[in-house]
Amino acid sequence: MSHTSNRSISTAVTAETIATAGVVAPESVARYAIGLGDDALILAQRLGEWIAHAPELEEDVALGNIALDQLGHARSFLTYASSAWGKTEDDLAYFRDESEFLNRQLFEQPNGDFAQTIARQLVASVYFEMLYTSLTKSTDPTLAAIAAKAVKEVSYHIDHSTQWLFRLGLGTTISRERMQRGLEAVWPFTAELFSPDPLTEGLEGIAVNPSSLRVDFDRVTQQAIADAGLTLPTTPAVRGGGRSGIHTESLGPLLAEMQVLARAHPRATW
Amino acid sequence: MTTPGDSGGRETWPMWEVFVRSSRGLSHVHSGSLHASDETMAVRNARDLYTRRAEGVSIWVVRASDITASDPDARGAFFESPQGKEYRHATYYTESDSVPHL
Numbered sequence: 001m002s003h004t005s006n007r008s009i010s011t012a013v014t015a016e017t018i019a020t021a022g023v024v025a026p027e028s029v030a031r032y033a034i035g036l037g038d039d040a041l042i043l044a045q046r047l048g049e050w051i052a053h054a055p056e057l058e059e060d061v062a063l064g065n066i067a068l069d070q071l072g073h074a075r076s077f078l079t080y081a082s083s084a085w086g087k088t089e090d091d092l093a094y095f096r097d098e099s100e101f102l103n104r105q106l107f108e109q110p111n112g113d114f115a116q117t118i119a120r121q122l123v124a125s126v127y128f129e130m131l132y133t134s135l136t137k138s139t140d141p142t143l144a145a146i147a148a149k150a151v152k153e154v155s156y157h158i159d160h161s162t163q164w165l166f167r168l169g170l171g172t173t174i175s176r177e178r179m180q181r182g183l184e185a186v187w188p189f190t191a192e193l194f195s196p197d198p199l200t201e202g203l204e205g206i207a208v209n210p211s212s213l214r215v216d217f218d219r220v221t222q223q224a225i226a227d228a229g230l231t232l233p234t235t236p237a238v239r240g241g242g243r244s245g246i247h248t249e250s251l252g253p254l255l256a257e258m259q260v261l262a263r264a265h266p267r268a269t270w
Numbered sequence: 271m272t273t274p275g276d277s278g279g280r281e282t283w284p285m286w287e288v289f290v291r292s293s294r295g296l297s298h299v300h301s302g303s304l305h306a307s308d309e310t311m312a313v314r315n316a317r318d319l320y321t322r323r324a325e326g327v328s329i330w331v332v333r334a335s336d337i338t339a340s341d342p343d344a345r346g347a348f349f350e351s352p353q354g355k356e357y358r359h360a361t362y363y364t365e366s367d368s369v370p371h372l
Contacts, residue, residue, distance in 0.1 A: 056283055056305050058315040065318050163314065167307060 013145040015075035015089060023083060023142055030084035032199045032207050033143065034092065035243055037077030038103035041093060042251070043124055044070040045258050049111055062160060066121070069153040076146040094262035098252050102199065104242040106189035108251040115175070116182035118164045123186055125157035126220050127193050130213040139205045162224050169228030180230050187233035192240035199243055285334040286312040288319070290326040298330050309333070
């Protein structure tokens with residue numbers, strides 16, 4: 001349709017505008033941005049696995065849209081981070097190994113069934129919205145600009161997952177069971193999102209203290225789960241450590257698939 | 271009469287017709303159709319499918335089975351009867367010299 005699209009979309013910050021602006025991230029800020037970028041990148045890659053496998057074609061597109069939004073956030077964070085070492089977003093995405101990825105473990109977890117993906121997406125979207133809202137107040141202008149663009153997109157992602165949470169939770173006996181099972185499967189990974197983040201050290205005013213998001217996150221997710229007629233899981237938390245490069249067995253195969261083409265054909269373009 | 275989007279009783283999400291208004295002051299125009307579990311999800315799906323490039327400011331969805339349509343096989347009798355009835359067009363009539371400002 002129209003190519004003279006919405007001006008506010010075309011002027012928002014992107015990986016390209018960050019790269020051409022020539023801003024160089026201080027190394028500690030860059031390390032923090034890698035963590036944020038990896039969270040978004042790994043979840044985008046996971047969601048992409050649904051393409052052509054979702055319950056309906058329309059849901060392929062919905063999950064694909066969300067994945068592309070998150071890929072956009074990842075590209076912005078990683079492009080900014082890579083400036084600290086004169087690298088590119090591709091260097092960081094394709095040429096780091098598993099132990100160098102700093103994403104929280106929630107985001108690398110397998111999709112499971114559709115309900116489990118919705119459970120993970122609910123947790124992720126609510127967390128991202130609170131994180132990015134807080135990050136818009138960062139004294140680092142690039143991080144604040146990336147967050148300001150991202151926060152509008154994740155608000156829609158929350159809507160998508162809560163709509164499905166309600167439909168599955170209040171649907172049939174089977175859909176309710178599977179939605180509850182999905183919540184139980186992802187819940188052990190929520191605690192890590194709010195645990196102390198070594199990458200925020202020395203970045204007061206720039207980085208967001210993850211523990212400050214916990215109260216709001218609990219309030220929103222508990223309300224949504226109760227409204228869907230489901231029970232808040234009490235499954236114990238896993239050990240975590242994603243921000244220190246410690247990962248579950250799920251990350252390796254994901255990276256292999258994500259990185260194989262770029263490593264087989266370095267610097268290839270299309 | 272026919273029903274667009276009739277799935278023939280297959281167990282599937284119902285079909286919805288999507289109408290998008292591209293800007294204030296214009297009408298909603300039919301953009302296409304999609305499947306969704308209910309009307310709320312239909313609006314969400316329509317947003318993802320038909321407004322990705324900022325095409326719209328408003329979306330309507332209508333369950334396809336709620337639309338009553340003319341029968342495409344009967345379009346001869348239905349639409350062709352105006353042929354030969356040129357007097358239904360203003361151009362059929364000649365302008366009278368005695369009526370100014372027409």
